[in-house]
Amino acid sequence: xxxxxxxxxxxxxxxxxxxxxxxxxxxxxxxxxxxxxxxxxxxxxxxxxxxxxxxxxxxxxxxxxxxxxxxxxxxxxxxxxxxxxxxxxxxxxxxxxxxxxxxxxxxxxxx
Amino acid sequence: xxxxxxxxxxxxxxxxxxxxxxxxxxxxxxxxxxxxxxxxxxxxxxxxxxxxxxxxxxxxxxxxxxxxxxxxxxxxxxxxxxxxxxxxxxxxxxxxxxxxxxxxxxxxxxxxx
Numbered sequence: 001x002x003x004x005x006x007x008x009x010x011x012x013x014x015x016x017x018x019x020x021x022x023x024x025x026x027x028x029x030x031x032x033x034x035x036x037x038x039x040x041x042x043x044x045x046x047x048x049x050x051x052x053x054x055x056x057x058x059x060x061x062x063x064x065x066x067x068x069x070x071x072x073x074x075x076x077x078x079x080x081x082x083x084x085x086x087x088x089x090x091x092x093x094x095x096x097x098x099x100x101x102x103x104x105x106x107x108x109x110x111x
Numbered sequence: 112x113x114x115x116x117x118x119x120x121x122x123x124x125x126x127x128x129x130x131x132x133x134x135x136x137x138x139x140x141x142x143x144x145x146x147x148x149x150x151x152x153x154x155x156x157x158x159x160x161x162x163x164x165x166x167x168x169x170x171x172x173x174x175x176x177x178x179x180x181x182x183x184x185x186x187x188x189x190x191x192x193x194x195x196x197x198x199x200x201x202x203x204x205x206x207x208x209x210x211x212x213x214x215x216x217x218x219x220x221x222x223x224x
Contacts, residue, residue, distance in 0.1 A: 034212060038151065043117075043201050043215035051210070087151045097142060097211045103153045 002027045006090050006102035013080055014110050021075040021105045023064075023090035031092040033057075033066055033073040034099070038087045047075075047088070085109045114138060117202050117216035124192055125224055132187045132219045134202035143185040144213065146201040147171060150220075154201070160185055192223040 007022040025033065032051045036044040048057030053068035062077045073090060090102040115136040124130055136143065145158040146169075156169030160179040174196070175189050185204075189196055199220050203213040 032211060040151075041218075041220075043217045044154075044203075044213075045215070046212050049210065049212060089154070093211045097205065097207050098156070098159070099213055101154045104151065106151060 002031070002092060002094050002100045004090050004092055004100055004102040006088075006105050009087075009104070009106035010108050011105060012108045012110065015082055016079045017109075019075070019077040019080045019084075019107070021088055021090075021107070023073045023075065023102060025071050025073065025090075025092050025100075027071075027092055027094070027100075029095070030068065031094060033064070034091045034093070035062070035064055035073070035075050036089040036091060038089065038104075040086070044089060080107075080109050082109045082111055115202060115204055115214050115216040117200075117219050119219060120217060121220045121222075123222045123224060126191075126193055128192050130189050130192055130221070132200055132202075132221070134185045134187070134216060135183050136185075136204045136214070136216075137183060138204060138206070138214070139182060140204035140206045140214075141182065142205045142207070143179065144203040144205075145169070145175075145177060145185070145187050146203065147173065148199045148201055148218075150199055158187065192221075194223045197221060197223050 035047040050057040050066035091099040155171035157173040158177040
């Protein structure tokens, strides 16, 4: 069946550090892939998405590339800020338009 | 900008009470979802709907029920609240023709004492 695996958190970084949050998936076919962000006390917001192999999604300095050969969609940012502290969720969309979610990765950025 | 609303944002209620969590969206989306989430933790799908008069149970068994009488409205009801229902409840909607990504409301934080 379909599944998403994310690196365990929390991930703790200093401000201006480089960020990578790993996400790999198992799926039949080539599903659309998403990264969502959840700030404390809020719902989830779509951060970026990619709909086919080699697509790169980007938003607010975050990027992720759809890698078919490694079934991965790792989230990266070149220089993180304290305001990036949140929980990040990777997800894939299955053939029924349901989202299959990773467990979430908590990111803590220290000044 | 996606418009999906949930009320109340916070609710503290005693055991045995009946509660209804409201969710409305103004985007005309056919698909709507309810998730249960301990804050910052994994999301668990408890109910979904593909349109008016369509409701299905999700992956996580839940004692709650839902209804979908109007496209824009997808309320969740607990007939008799228990402390084990304490959690955050997130509502979402999506439209396949626009990519299928889900748009989320701000959530309802429920505490049952």
